[in-house]
Amino acid sequence: MTILVTGGAGFIGSNFVLDWCAQHNETVINLDALTYAGNLENLATLDGNxxxxxVRGDIGDFDLVARLLAEHKPRAVINFAA
Ligand SMILES: NC(=O)c1ccc[n+]([C@@H]2O[C@H](COP(=O)([O-])OP(=O)(O)OC[C@H]3O[C@@H](n4cnc5c(N)ncnc54)[C@H](O)[C@@H]3O)[C@@H](O)[C@H]2O)c1
Incomplete structure (x- = not known):
């Protein structure tokens, strides 16, 4: 199964993603625009996982979000993008 996390390179989102990956055997699609607040270093321990x-992108990009939903069929979307 899969979940979609938005803003997952930010402060709360990255901690959520790290915690989720440590506790669940479930794929995380992490959509983040990498603004000034987003930092992939927060997720360095997941490199190669x-x-x-x-996915670098904007939650306001309808086509991108529609594609991610169709492709991965996440059972939940958790929004931390702001
Ligand atoms: N940090 C707190 O103490 C706190 C407290 C209460 C509520 N919140 C709320 O929780 C949410 C997350 O907070 P945070 O502290 O992790 O913020 P943050 O700024 O550290 O992270 C936000 C993330 O969202 C990404 N982002 C911004 N706009 C985007 C867009 N259009 N598309 C995709 N990604 C985008 C940024 O690149 C960043 O990685 C916010 O809504 C914030 O208001 C935070």
């Missing part, structure tokens, strides 16, 4: 799929 196939359960974490990072």
């Amino acid at each position: 196939p359960a974490h799929v990072f």
Whole structure:
């Protein structure tokens, strides 16, 4: 199964993603625009982990979000993007 996390490179989102990956055997699609607040260093320990799929993009990009929903069919969306 899969969840979609938005803003997952930010302060709360990255801690959520790290915690989730440590506790669940479930893929995380992490959609983040990497603004000034986003930092992939927060997620460095997940490098090479196939359960974490990072996508750089804007939650306002309808086509991108529609594609991610159709492709991965997440059972939940958790929004931390702001
Ligand atoms: N940090 C707190 O103490 C706190 C307290 C209460 C509520 N919140 C709320 O929780 C949410 C997350 O807070 P945070 O402290 O992790 O923020 P943050 O600024 O550290 O992280 C936000 C993330 O969202 C990403 N982002 C911004 N706009 C985006 C967009 N259009 N599309 C995709 N990604 C985008 C940024 O790149 C960043 O990685 C916010 O809504 C914030 O208001 C935070």
